[in-house]
Amino acid sequence: MSDSYEKNTLHYHKELCINCRRCTQVCPHGVFAEGSDHAELARPAACMECGACALNCPVQAIEVQSGVGCAWAMISAALMGRDMDSGECSCGGDEGSCCGAHQEKSSCCDEK
Amino acid sequence: MTPSQPSCCSCSPGAEAAPCSCSTPPRQPAEIRVTDSTITFANRLDHFLARWGVHRTGHRVAPGLWRLGSPAAESPVLASANYTLSFDALRSALAGYDAYILVLDTKGINVWCAAGKGTFGTEELVSRLETAGLAGIVTHRKIIVPQLGAPGISAHEVKRRSGFTVEYGPVRAGDLPEYLMTGKAEPAMRRVQFPINDRIVLAPVELIQAALPAMVVAAGLWFLAGPVAALAAISAVVAGTVLFPALLPFIPTSDFSTKGLLLGGVVAIPFAVAFTSDTALPVWAAIAGAVIPLLIMPAVTAYLALNFTGSTTFTSRTGVKKEIFRYVPVMACMAVSGIILGLALGVSRFTGVY
Numbered sequence: 001m002s003d004s005y006e007k008n009t010l011h012y013h014k015e016l017c018i019n020c021r022r023c024t025q026v027c028p029h030g031v032f033a034e035g036s037d038h039a040e041l042a043r044p045a046a047c048m049e050c051g052a053c054a055l056n057c058p059v060q061a062i063e064v065q066s067g068v069g070c071a072w073a074m075i076s077a078a079l080m081g082r083d084m085d086s087g088e089c090s091c092g093g094d095e096g097s098c099c100g101a102h103q104e105k106s107s108c109c110d111e112k
Numbered sequence: 113m114t115p116s117q118p119s120c121c122s123c124s125p126g127a128e129a130a131p132c133s134c135s136t137p138p139r140q141p142a143e144i145r146v147t148d149s150t151i152t153f154a155n156r157l158d159h160f161l162a163r164w165g166v167h168r169t170g171h172r173v174a175p176g177l178w179r180l181g182s183p184a185a186e187s188p189v190l191a192s193a194n195y196t197l198s199f200d201a202l203r204s205a206l207a208g209y210d211a212y213i214l215v216l217d218t219k220g221i222n223v224w225c226a227a228g229k230g231t232f233g234t235e236e237l238v239s240r241l242e243t244a245g246l247a248g249i250v251t252h253r254k255i256i257v258p259q260l261g262a263p264g265i266s267a268h269e270v271k272r273r274s275g276f277t278v279e280y281g282p283v284r285a286g287d288l289p290e291y292l293m294t295g296k297a298e299p300a301m302r303r304v305q306f307p308i309n310d311r312i313v314l315a316p317v318e319l320i321q322a323a324l325p326a327m328v329v330a331a332g333l334w335f336l337a338g339p340v341a342a343l344a345a346i347s348a349v350v351a352g353t354v355l356f357p358a359l360l361p362f363i364p365t366s367d368f369s370t371k372g373l374l375l376g377g378v379v380a381i382p383f384a385v386a387f388t389s390d391t392a393l394p395v396w397a398a399i400a401g402a403v404i405p406l407l408i409m410p411a412v413t414a415y416l417a418l419n420f421t422g423s424t425t426f427t428s429r430t431g432v433k434k435e436i437f438r439y440v441p442v443m444a445c446m447a448v449s450g451i452i453l454g455l456a457l458g459v460s461r462f463t464g465v466y
Binding site for chain 2: 002003004005006007008009022024025026027028029030046047048049050051052055056058065066067068069070071072073074075078084085
């Protein structure tokens with residue numbers, strides 16, 4: 001049976017790494033491991049593309065097209081005629097909950 | 113509690129055309145709220161309601177700085193989200209500690225989801241540090257951010273803009289005492305797991321979301337095809353929203369869709385058998401009747417299973433997208449052919465073919 005999760009968009013440019021170890025601290029799946037002079041890409045297939053490593057790498061040695069792996073958000077976006085990647089995950093919630101583009105507007109006005 | 117002054121971009125809901133201005137500097141020192149580590153009955157009730165999806169974004173705590181115990185100028189500062197489940201997990205894990213908690217305004221969303229959206233983010237953290245006047249309250253320049261906040265926070269950017277060094281704490285609040293003692297999170301503390309308890313607490317929300325359409329379909333089927341068909345509809349939905357999260361790691365295959373098809377197929381077998389053993393039907397009608405649940409139920413369960421990806425701790429967007437393109441057409445074909453077969457069978461019966 002094929003595995004849709006085998007490949008992902010993570011790219012690591014080892015030569016740029018300054019061994020600050022941030023990526024090993026932020027990755028929730030142990031994709032990066034500590035090495036002697038640079039971080040090692042230990043479990044690339046476990047990457048869930050959360051983007052924490054890339055955002056916290058001070059020298060941009062890591063690239064990943066981050067996003068939330070949420071079918072609900074992508075299918076809703078596709079049904080609404082929007083780009084599939086524009087949908088935001090409801091985190092298992094209803095439409096108005098975490099997300100949806102419409103939330104953006106009201107979000108600045110919910111604190112009295 | 114009303115914040116003593118408007119936070120960045122807080123307009124009152126009714127205030128028409130009040131511009132959201134982020135440039136107004138605070139005029140008075142920000143209020144520091146007080147909390148403790150006790151989880152009361154009211155807290156537990158609130159957690160229960162949150163888990164059942166009641167008023168989903170209403171489980172909030174006030175953003176800003178909080179005092180836990182009697183913190184001094186050198187006490188640790190920990191960041192959290194303004195979602196009660198996040199905040200309560202943090203404060204209850206820190207029983208006996210004196211610390212400051214800086215609650216970011218994540219609109220009532222947990223740390224990880226909010227980080228993915230960017231509301232638990234660099235911008236919000238830097239502005240909260242500023243409005244709280246933390247630099248004047250503590251002597252150190254260190255803030256402990258939950259590791260799962262990292263998808264929204266750029267540690268070096270926070271340092272550059274606020275002078276505060278971000279230290280990523282462990283994934284689980286329960287590991288904080290050890291982290292605070294050793295100053296280091298062991299690799300195991302940095303890994304996200306998805307054990308049965310974490311999976312099963314998500315089932316109520318999944319079930320509630322699917323409940324209304326499921327009830328409507330079940331009621332319709334009851335009238336059109338009888339109670340067994342109604343039960344089949346309920347079973348397919350319960351399989352996708354409750355059984356699936358519970359059994360996730362035990363179902364073979366790695367894709368959620370195929371896992372869902374398998375689970376739905378197994379759940380459909382009794383219904384298929386019920387039809388074939390109905391001796392009142394002619395053989396062809398019994399076989400057609402048996403095929404219908406085998407087509408529709410796995411499709412429904414698989415669709416719900418696929419939608420569970422957003423609640424899990426490990427699915428990548430690339431993978432989920434691949435699954436959608438691969439399997440949603442399959443599910444649609446199965447469901448549509450099942451429905452057509454069902455209609456044909458219904459019409460045959462109505463017109464007296466059997």
